[in-house]
Amino acid sequence: MAGDSTYRAGCEHLVVQVDDDSAARRIVSDLLTDAGCSVRSFSSGKEVIEYLHGHGKADCILLDVRLPDVDGLSLFQLLRNDYPGIPVILMTGFGNVDQAVSAMTQGAYYYFTKPVDLLLLRRTVCELLEKIRLQRQIFEMTKARANFGLIGQSNAIRETIRRVKLVADLQTTVLITGETGTGKELVARAIHEGGRRCGQPFIAFNCAAIPDTLLESELFGYEKGAFTGAGHSKPGKFELADRGTLFLDEIGDLPSALQAKLLRVLEDREVERLGGVHMKKVDVRFLAATHHSPSDLLTGDRFRQDLYYRLASFEIRLPPLRERVDDLPLLVFHFLGELNRTCRRTVQVVNPAVMDFFTNYPWPGNIRELRNMLETAVICCPGREMQLEHLPGPARSAAVCNRADLPALSQLEREAVTRALEQAKGNRTVAARLLGISRNQVRYRIKKYGLAEDSEESGSGVHTS
């Protein structure tokens, strides 16, 4: 039931079905049209091949393996070879399960044995089409690196991308703010790559990761003998970033003595190594980032105001993931594609309960945490569907706690069955048709939710045969 309300395909998607049984064709076609898909039906292998060879469109093919003119499995092989980008779902009679399983290993997306569980069929097709839609969006986004690998469609990420494009080709210093894991470094790289310094060095320097005593020599470099242990001379980060970009990460952690020195470099664009005697001109574009908000940074005297205003000539604030949950499906499928490759898994579908959990989870570690959680889940998921049980332990416990706050799936199911029975004036066979499930399944739910006396009633099921 959950799938019914959660998944709805967009009618821009075209499902092609091939089945010689006209009644089964009509049931499946009505079911999928009702779910928001466009459906094109063919009754033989020859017809569908002619259609595809004539450049007919298909986002997915539902193929009955028992066809009058060709063996469905040979047709499947032909489709895999000639149209590898179109996923194929097989429908098979009970005796052909072995063949269907072997077809799965050859790349079929799914197979159903007849009589087909219509609810599951509808859910599977809608999930597949949603996945195709997300993959197309991700492709568009990464095409020609138009958005520098920044995935998302929310207003917040669009605004970020707009500001990155505005400033990338200038020499302006940019301060990037946002909680941990929101993509500050990714945005810094995007600014570098989107501007004319692309191809020149991009040096990232984390001011919080280096002991205070070493910060100055790392940034400015030193000459041989400048201090005990300086056995050779070494250029600093300013020099290494010459002609390129220096990204000063966690700038809020720079000690105050160095803040004054940095301000001078920003003003004069000159540096002198420790123990050196010459000032050297450097041509560097500066980007900085902090997880502190500007008001936190400027509270007390921890951070110099003049340096702040010099760095924040232009500011890009990255919103936390919980404020842009619209981006979750895209991010999840983007990372799934990457993780399936690196972890050698084939996770195709994310169970709605997992997406519900993702939508309600506060994501303190933001996109980094999402990626890490997905990595664990992908590793733990042996099949095609990611379930709550595949998430890391702490997240799983949070999901169980959170579920108390969500409308329970069973509640949605109960409402759907009640409404269908009302519309069908109590006729379970009609209600079953409306819901796209079997009459027995309706009977089971009536009993489960105590909706009516469990009396017998005649009528045929809606399974295809």
Ligand SMILES: Nc1ncnc2c1ncn2[C@@H]1O[C@H](COP(=O)(O)OP(=O)(O)OP(=O)(O)O)[C@@H](O)[C@H]1O
């Ligand atoms: N919009 C996005 N699209 C795709 N991947 C993203 C996006 N934003 C962040 N990421 C990914 O999330 C991870 C964390 O991003 P990044 O290191 O840039 O965050 P950060 O804000 O610098 O974190 P921290 O403050 O902890 O250093 C990286 O793997 C990055 O590629």
Ligand SMILES: [Mg+2]
């Ligand atoms: Mg970072």
